[in-house]
Amino acid sequence: MSAAPQLIGSSGDSLREAFGKSLVDLAERYPDFVVLDGDVAGGTGTHHFRKHYPRRFYQCGIAEQNMVSLAAGMATVDLPVFVTTFAVFSLRAVEQVRLSVAYARRNVKIVASHPGLDVGPDGASAQCLEDLAMYRAIPGMTVISPADPLEVAAATEAMLKYDGPVYMRSGRSPAQRIFEHKPNFTIGKAQVLREGSDVTLVACGKMVAQSLEAAAHLAEKGISAEVVNAATLKPFDHATLETSVTKTGAVVSAEDHNIFGGLGGAVAESLALHRPAPLEMVGVRDTFGESGEPDELNHKYGLTPAAVAAAAKRVIARKA
Template identity: 60%
Template sequence: MSAEAKTNPTLVGQQSDSLREAFGIAISQVAESDNAIVVLDADVAGGTGAHHFRSQHPERFIQCGIAEQNMISSAAGMAHHGLKPFVTTFAVFMLRALEQARLSVAYSGANVKLIASHPGLDVGPDGASAQCLEDLACMRAIPGMVVLSPCDALEVAAATRALADYTGPAYMRTGRSPSPNIHSAEPDFVIGKGRVMKDGQDLTLVACGVMTHRALVAAEQLSQQGVSARVIHMPTVKPIDRDLLLKAARETRLIVTCEDHSVMGGLGSAVAEVVSERAEAPVRRVGVGDVIGGSGEPDQLARYYGLDASGVYEQTMTFFQELDANG
C-alpha cells in the first residue's frame, strides 16, 4: 500500500478521545518517515491502539502472544541492532516483565519504549486483578527509565513523537476510556518539563494523566470558595521538573498532588522528594491508598476513591483549612 493511501484519523478538534487510540494513530504516522520503528504486541492490539500500526505497517508489527517477558527481551535485542521498538500491552501485564524491563532494557540502555494502556482505575469493571496502581512507582525506581503520563489524546500524540526522537529506555501510560482534550492542538512536548495550566497564589495542584483535567475542575471549585489554586500538569514523572516544583513551593503555601495511582511511589512521592529537600511548603497527596482496587465503572471508582474532581476539591479544601488552623 502506498504512503498516500495510508490515511489516519485526525485527533485535533475532538472533544475527547481514548489515549490508547491516540498512541496508535501517532505511532503509525511517525513510522511513515522512520523505517526503524517496530511495534511489538502481546495479543492485545485492539486494546492498546496498536491495531492502527498493524493495519498501516503490517511488515513491522510483531505479534508476540501472551509472553510479555519474551516480548521485552526481544525488543531489547532489536534495539541493539538499530531498530526502535515500541512495546505495547496493558499496564498490569507490563509488570509481569519488570525483571526484563530492568535488566534487558535499562541495564543495557536499550532504546526501547514501553507503552502501557489500561493504567490505574481506568480498567474499571475488570477489577483489582487488572488494575495497575503501582506501575509509576515500579518504573521510576528503575535507573535510567524515563516515565511519562500525558493528560489527553493530543498530548499522547505529541509525547509519542518525542519518544520516537528520544534515545533510551522509557515508559509511557496511555489509557482506556475517553478523556477530555485539555489542549486544542498537539502541544510542544519536552521530556522533563511540566506546564502551568492555571495560575494561582494560595496552593498548587500537581497532576498527571487523567487527573490533570480533574485538577483543573477542582481548581475552579476552589476559586468559588475564595481559594486561588495553581494547576501544574506534570506529564514527565521522571525526570521531574524540579525548577517548576520549587518555584511553586516558594510562591504558594501548599502542594497537593493528584494521580490515578497509589499514593506510594508515584507522582506524589516524586514531588515530595523534591520539595522536602529544597523548600518548606507542605506536600499532601491525592491518590489511591494502600489498598487493592475494586470493581466498577471508571467514573464510579474515581468517585469511590476520591479521585474525581469533587474528591480532589474536597480533600484539597480540607488540607488548606488544616494549614490555616495550624498557622
C-alpha cells in the first residue's frame, strides 16, 4: 500500500482523532507495529488506521482482558502493539496489564480515549476518573496525558521508540491547540509553557489549556503564574517541578481526574520528597460525575480557568 497522507493538525481535532491520524502518519516509518481494538475504533480514532492499514489492525471485540493478553503474546516476538479502547473499559483488564504486560515487561502501548468528565453525556459509568491513579500504581508502567493534538502525535512516536509498557490518555472533545508546531516530546520530561514567579500551575491533558488561560487572568491581577505541562505523570519530572517551586514557593495541580492518585498525587509526592511547598489541587473531588455537556460539567466540578486562578490565589496566601 502506498504511503498514507499526512493527517495531523486539523483544526478542532480531538486528542483521540489526533492519535488515530498519527498512527497513519507513522505507519510507513515504523512498519512493524500493529493495533488492537476493543470494538470502539470509531471512538478511539483508530478507524483512520483501520482504513489505511487493515492487515495491521485486529478487531478483538468487547473482550478487553483477552485483547490485552493477545497483545502481550504478540509482544513476546518483538512486535510493538497498541491496545485501544475507552479508559473505563481498560480497567476491566487491569489484572492482565499488571501481570501479562507490566510484570513481564512487554512492549505494549495502551491508549485510552474518553477519560474524565470530558466523556460528557455518557455519564458516571463511562467517565473514568481513576485511570491515571491505577496505572501509576502498577510497577514499570509509564503514564502519559498529552495536552493537545500535536503533542499527542509527538507522544505517540515517542512511545513507539520506547521499549516497555505505556498507558496514554487521549480525549473525546475538540482540543484547544497549545503548540504551533509538533513539539519535542521526551518521556519523563515536563515543559514550562509560561514563566512566572508567584505560583506554579502544573497541569496535564485538557487542563493545560485551562491553566494557561488562568495564568493570563492572574497576570491581569498582577500575579505571575508559571505554567508547567506535566504530560508524563510517571516517571515524574521532579527536577523541573523543584526548579519552578524554588522560584515561586507555591503550587496548583490541575487535572480531569480524581484529585487522589493522579497528577495531584504525583505533585504531592514530589513536593514531600524534594521541595516542600503549599499545594492546592484542582480536579474532581473524590466523587463520580454525571451526565451533561463537558463545559457544564467543568463548571459544576471546578475544572475551569476561574477555578485554577482561585486555587492559585488561595495557595499564594498560604506561603510562609
